[in-house]
Amino acid sequence: MPYDASDSVVQLLDVSKEFMRDKIRIPVLTNTTLHIPKGDFAAIMGPSGSGKSTLLNLAAGLDRPTTGRVIVNGQDLGVLSEAGLSRFRSENLGFIFQMYNLMPVLTAFENVELPLLLAPLNRAQRRQHVEAALRIVSLADRQDHYPRQLSGGQEQRVAIARAIANDPVLLLADEPTGNLDATSAQEVLDLLELLNTQFGTTIIMVTHDPKAARRAKRLLHLEKGTFVQADIEALETSR
Amino acid sequence: MIPIKYNLRSLWARKVGSLMTIASTGIAVGASVFALGLSAGLDQTLEVSAGPLxxxxxxxxxxxxxxxxxxxxxxxxxxxxxxxxxxxxxxxxxxxxxxxxxxxxxxxxxxxxxxxxxxxxxxxxxxxxxxxxxxxxxxxxxxxxxxxxxxxxxxxxxxxxxxxxxxxxxxxxxxxxxxxxxxxxxxxxxxxxxxxxxxxxxxxxxxxxxxxxxSKAAQETLLNHIKADEQIALKAITEVQYFADQAQAGLVLRLLGQIIAFFLTIGAMFAVANTMYGAIATRAREIGTLRSLGFGRGSILTAFLLESLVLCLVGAIVGCLASIALTKLFGGQSAGTMNGVTFTEIVFAFSFGPNVLMKGALLAVFLGVVGGFLPALRAVRMKVVDALREV
Known part of the structure; x- marks a missing residue:
């Protein structure tokens, strides 16, 4: 389905990415073009090594394509310096990782506050943002707890609070339920759905889990570095 | 900026490694302060002895x-x-x-x-x-x-x-x-x-x-007069000069102290670097996460240099205190060495003045920056995507 490019939060234009391993060129993405419109919730599936995480890293500006352009929220990431990319991420993006990636020595509150330290906010404003984010993930009462004092599901919810604390235009989730039991996974997916439907947050989620993918509005299937036809209904029937 | 509590608590979380590094910087700074205190004490003893006129x-x-x-x-x-x-x-x-x-x-x-x-x-x-x-x-x-x-x-x-x-x-x-x-x-x-x-x-x-x-002028006249009188064959020097010449007293002791302090400093530098390399290796994923959240390379470098500095400064405080305490414990701050000019015992007090302690602190800063710089640079140079993959 064609998208209006001007409405896209993420555009990958003819993007290829190759890695060098022992002087051997390994293509991971090949001439890939992708438009993610504002308010979308896209799930990317595909076998290991199909380029899912690479695609996410490119959209996050954590890696640069070998050829092609990556445009996020109207900004061509290719023209930004390392410092510019850092600033861009802090202002526009939220990350959710499979292993939660919370700082073990910081409390839930302090973890959520981290990205806000880069924003022009005073202490009171930061507190407001953190408390609001923790309320959304229903962990307001656990703000003084350290990650080791939380369950896996709770840790991931804190990580989601951290990802949304600075009100990003794009949320990038890399296997957000990959490390969780079924109940916790459900809670996390409920949250992502809520963020997408109620707050209009654009989400790209890489997942292996068909149940998780079904919660997305759109399913993209990567194989050997190229998108192949896939849709949610097909996923439904395949199960 | 990455909050300093992140670094402080990370140091606390790795108590054994941190304490070992504090101990080794403490020993290096303590030994240096001891050697400097000895030198300063000797100098002071000879300096206060001299009347200007x-x-x-x-x-x-x-x-x-x-x-x-x-x-x-x-x-x-x-x-x-x-x-x-x-x-x-x-x-x-x-x-x-x-x-x-x-x-x-x-x-x-x-x-x-x-x-x-x-x-x-x-x-x-x-x-x-x-x-x-x-x-x-x-x-x-x-x-x-x-x-x-x-x-x-x-x-x-x-x-x-x-x-x-x-x-x-x-x-x-x-x-x-x-x-x-x-x-x-x-x-x-x-x-x-x-x-x-x-x-x-x-x-x-x-x-x-x-x-x-x-007076100063009279001093000059007296000096010249005695020197010029060939009959009496005497030499006259100011007391300031006399004691400056004697400052060679304890040269061996001073040198020995400085050599020991030097080697301990080198050892401590490796200890700091080792601890910081370890800290960075085990926290690669945290560093990757911080970078992905938008913290720049400068923030990462500063944070890890600060962490190394904190280790060394705590070590320096421990080293200085231990050095002063040990000196007081053995000999009540009074020590003796042989005057290399007169071959007699010269008694002096260790002098741990602000100057000596400041040098100890500067050594700690040097240790922190030099020992912590390469590891911090490694943290900065890590590719974010690789760092995020670390377990």
Whole structure:
């Protein structure tokens, strides 16, 4: 389905990415073009090594394509310096990782506050943002707890609070339920759905889990570095 | 900026590694502060000894009083020179003094050493400002009585209050203890000049003449006059110069202290680097996460350098305190070494002034920055995507 490019939060234009391993060129993405419109919730599936995480890293500006352009929220990431990319991420993006990636020595509150330290906010404003984010993930009462004092599901919810604390235009989730039991996974997916439907947050989620993918509005299937036809209904029937 | 509590708590979370690094920087800084305190103490002892207007007259070719001799007749000539300061009674502030060395056993079976005995005149006391008897009384002229520096009294057998020591088979009684503001005089025993001359068979001459000039200009004139007089064959130098020449005292000790401190510093640098490399390797994913959240390379570099600095500064505080405490514990801050010029025992106090402690702190900063820089650079150079994959 064609998208209006001007409405896209993420555009990958003819993007290829190759890695060098022992002087051997390994293509991971090949001439890939992708438009993610504002308010979308896209799930990317595909076998290991199909380029899912690479695609996410490119959209996050954590890696640069070998050829092609990556445009996020109207900004061509290719023209930004390392410092510019850092600033861009802090202002526009939220990350959710499979292993939660919370700082073990910081409390839930302090973890959520981290990205806000880069924003022009005073202490009171930061507190407001953190408390609001923790309320959304229903962990307001656990703000003084350290990650080791939380369950896996709770840790991931804190990580989601951290990802949304600075009100990003794009949320990038890399296997957000990959490390969780079924109940916790459900809670996390409920949250992502809520963020997408109620707050209009654009989400790209890489997942292996068909149940998780079904919660997305759109399913993209990567194989050997190229998108192949896939849709949610097909996923439904395949199960 | 990455909040400092992140680094502080990370250090706390790796208690054993952090404590080991603190210990090794502490030892390096402590040893350096110890060596610096020793040097500063020696310098201070020799520095406070010198009066700015004072002149010391020695035989030509001798570098210390112990190797010098001035005949009585020549000494009288010198005392009559113009430009010498006078006391309230109009007497010249100048004293021919006799210096004899005796070999005395240290307390606690710690061997023996040469100790300086000064045969002094009443005016000698006026030439040493700050010298006062703090226990007992002054020696009586004509008797084999002596006063001893309080520091020396604690270090040698027979030098305690009311104890007796022997010079050339004749025993002297200690009737008083004195202090002299920490100067070189505090390494001496004082007795009556005439008594000492008799006991040591040195009648008819003295070792040196101590003079206080009336002014800077007079000092210059006196120096030139004595130097120019070829008949008397004496040399006159300012006391400042005399003690500067003696600053070679304890050269071996100073050098040894500095060499040990140097090698400990190198060791500590590796310890810091090792700890920080370890910290960064185990926290690669955290670093990747911080970068993905938008913290720049500068923030990461600063954070890890700060972490290394905190380790080293805590180590420095521990090292400085331990150094001061150990010095106080062993010998009450008073130490002795051989004066390399006179071969006599020189007693001094370790000096841990702000200057020495500041140097200790600077060493810690140096350790923190140098030891922490390469690991921090590694953290900065990590590819975010690779760092995020670390377990």
């Amino acid at each position: 004072d002149i010391i007259v020695l035989r030509q070719g001798s570098s210390s009083e112990t190797a010098s001799g001035v005949s009585e007749a020549v000494a009288r000539e010198i005392l009559a020179l113009p430009g010498i300061a006078t006391d309230q009674q109009g007497r010249p502030l100048a004293a021919p003094e006799l210096v004899v060395v005796t070999y005395l056993p240290r307390r606690g079976n710690a061997g023996s050493a040469n100790v300086t005995i000064r045969g002094a005149l009443p005016v000698s006391r006026d030439l040493r400002e700050g010298m006062k008897v703090v226990e007992g009384r002054d020696f009586q002229p004509g008797l084999r009585e002596a006063i001893v520096s309080r520091k020396l009294a604690g270090r040698f057998e027979g030098l305690g209050m009311n104890e007796e020591f022997v010079v050339q088979d004749k025993s002297f009684k200690v009737v008083g203890l004195f202090e002299a503001g920490g100067g070189a005089t505090e390494s001496e025993i004082w007795t009556d000049q005439k008594v000492l001359a008799q006991v040591a068979n040195r009648t008819g001459g003295t070792s040196s003449v101590q003079i206080r000039a009336a």
